[in-house]
Amino acid sequence: MTVTLADVAARARVSPATVSRVLNGNYPVAASTRERVLRAVDDLDYVLNGPASSLAAATSDLVGILVNDIADPFFGIMAGAAQSEIGGPGDGSGRAGGEKLAVVCNTGGSPARELTYLTLLQRQRAAAVVLTGGALEDPVHQAAMSAKLAKLADAGTRIVFCGRPPIPGGDAVAASLAFDNRGGGRRLTEHLISLGHRRIGYVAGPRERTTTRHRLEGHREAMRAAGLYGEEGGADTHPDVERLTVHGPYDRRSGYEATLELLRRDPGVTAIVAANDTVALGAGAAIRDQGLRIPQDVSVAGFDDLPFSVDAAPALTTVRLPLFEAGARAGRLAMGKETPPPGGIATIAAELMVRGSTAPPRVG
Amino acid sequence: MTVTLADVAARARVSPATVSRVLNGNYPVAASTRERVLRAVDDLDYVLNGPASSLAAATSDLVGILVNDIADPFFGIMAGAAQSEIGGPGDGSGRAGGEKLAVVCNTGGSPARELTYLTLLQRQRAAAVVLTGGALEDPVHQAAMSAKLAKLADAGTRIVFCGRPPIPGGDAVAASLAFDNRGGGRRLTEHLISLGHRRIGYVAGPRERTTTRHRLEGHREAMRAAGLYGEEGGADTHPDVERLTVHGPYDRRSGYEATLELLRRDPGVTAIVAANDTVALGAGAAIRDQGLRIPQDVSVAGFDDLPFSVDAAPALTTVRLPLFEAGARAGRLAMGKETPPPGGIATIAAELMVRGSTAPPRVG
DNA sequence: CTGTTAGCGCATTCAG
């Protein structure tokens, strides 16, 4: 029924091995022979049997890209960039040559699904795996991840982190590209402080995520350095630390509700910093629904600089992360097309983007 | 080095066949034996060899979901919903049982890549393929697609369309879920007309896409019905038809630039309809940058009702598409968990969402 | 440069 390599060999009057060689292109074959084989392939409309090929070669051309939330452009941009480096542009023939099959897996932020996907990819003998976005800080899950990643690496799968900090015991990880979330968070809050803000509410992401923690730490560093948590080294014991922070998922609704809550806790806040741009959008809606103006009454800031942020009204002050560039680099790293940074770890800078949603607070 | 089924069999003191049977669970096995085997699996940390399994069984557990732009939540929402139906919730053990590997492939809207991905999935003997979003109308590509899909279906791959109209000769497609883009587009423009708008600019998507064409057709139907293209049946020959339409990609920049162009062509337009919400965001930014107010000077409307649209300032009038529900249904269809609609074709309704970005035009 | 020979690891006949 289905045409096999042997059929192609017969039609081209060569051995199966030769056909395999021209298809994989990793071995010298006479031009005339190759010609004949390729014609037979086209004539017969032959499609390589992936499983058989992977079994024999003990490797596959599958590359997995894990994301926390595929509906979030933050991940979509990185994944798309990685995929374009991995999948190659295609040759327009639709015939598919030595391309890898770059494939995105949506964990939904669930640790169990993350592990399950890794097992599934291990089962497929994936050539590489790219893990994007922040990690869960739960030690049990972290240990399980290290163990699983070690096994994958052991089986020849290349592991790359993108937008995720290195993990302890993560020798299996070929390269980690981490965003400077802490520095970005710090500079953002410094910006607000320099405008004159003193009471700043913070809508944080979900607890136990590295991204959440780092951005929040940056914020608090800036607050503390400005003496806004009490002049003494009292640091995180100041009541405002908890009072002006609300945690929630990375979505608009969380931003909306958390902002309402912050406004209730302290009607005198003059600025809201959100865990990311999506959350900031919800925060802005909440502020307007309270009859307040942005930025005259309350300033708003986000993080990531997603494409829609510049179009918000007013345009959103945020921290730009080079998501596309990072994703592309992760893709290249996964393909072995780029040498890993020294120590396997690179920190990617975050740039403050000051726009219309932040301004000095009203006097009085 | 790597542990195989035979190793597990040896440790459990059974034959390889038995191990295979408990793992696949599709054959009676004594409870005590099963117990022993599962323990051996855990002890040895055995992971099934996917390629070998697929080769022997002539099918794989891979399910592909094709999207045009993974960075666009329009696709992300559908893909995530489909994936959650296909991948299952996972059992929290990370051990991975009979789960399918639901996987998202980003075509970037390129026909060549679309075909390449299908070939790659065919090569992997994918269990099912879900194609999301509008299709290219180029007849050559359509023919190539039908042929490729026929071959996939022939090899046992189930094909499902989600948010994509059926194609001619697409008997291979098990089910098509199409959005009522035309009806939605019509109702949206009817809404504007009922508010009193007469000169309405349209920022269309890329040419030759079904989604673009259907939405535009709906718009023009409404315009024509209201006599805004001349009272006679002159229909699409009225100069405004072309003058007040600008095509471009489905992104914010296109919305921005096209709107500038429309405003230049006819400073008297009182409303801008965008091909989708993302484009509408760019359109809104352009309008504001021209010193005009929304909706007092110019109304703006989008399509899709993506999550951010309700948070825009003012909130965006748009047409709601049940993306999550459609994606989930497509996922179930792909898994054979739901019976296809009669004729394999279902049209999904689009609901008009009137919000603050549209209002009656200024008098005078 | 090309053909021959062996498996890769598993699912599935068949017997028992």
Add this chain to the structure above:
DNA sequence: CTGAATGCGCTAACAG
């Protein structure tokens, strides 16, 4: 209910 035998389609040594 369980075991033994066979082959899925291909790649990778080896020879030539």
